[in-house]
Amino acid sequence: MANQLGKRYRCGDCGMEVLCTKAGGGGVSCHGKEMEVQEPRPIPSSD
Amino acid sequence: MATKVGTRYMCTVCNSEFIVTRAGEGELMCCNKPMEIKAGGK
Numbered sequence: 088m089a090n091q092l093g094k095r096y097r098c099g100d101c102g103m104e105v106l107c108t109k110a111g112g113g114g115v116s117c118h119g120k121e122m123e124v125q126e127p128r129p130i131p132s133s134d
Numbered sequence: 135m136a137t138k139v140g141t142r143y144m145c146t147v148c149n150s151e152f153i154v155t156r157a158g159e160g161e162l163m164c165c166n167k168p169m170e171i172k173a174g175g176k
Contacts, residue, residue: 090150090164103137103158111150113165117158 088114088121096122135161142172 090096092110097103098117105115105122115122137143137154144151145164151172152162162169 090148090152095155096152097156098158098160101158101160102156103154103160103162104156105143105152105162106155107150108142108153109144109149109151111145111148111164113145113148113150115145115150115152115169116163117160119163 090115091124095125097125098122137162143169144172145169 090107090111092107094107096105096115100118103117136159137157139154139157141154143162147165147167150164
């Protein structure tokens, strides 16, 4: 699965996290496993 | 080799780039190849 710009990826084994700063066709992996795409964190609402 | 926060990695195959936001012991791979550390341009 391609790397998407701005998405954060996390490795389940060592807990390393990376932020994609340039999209690309390959899928980033760590410890031989595809890293998980992190969900965007909700911004605390101010209303 | 462990990664350090702030290190920029680049894949030579698909040109995708990453910044490490949290350090870890693993080695970053992309397109089944170890990613290269991008020389600090600033």
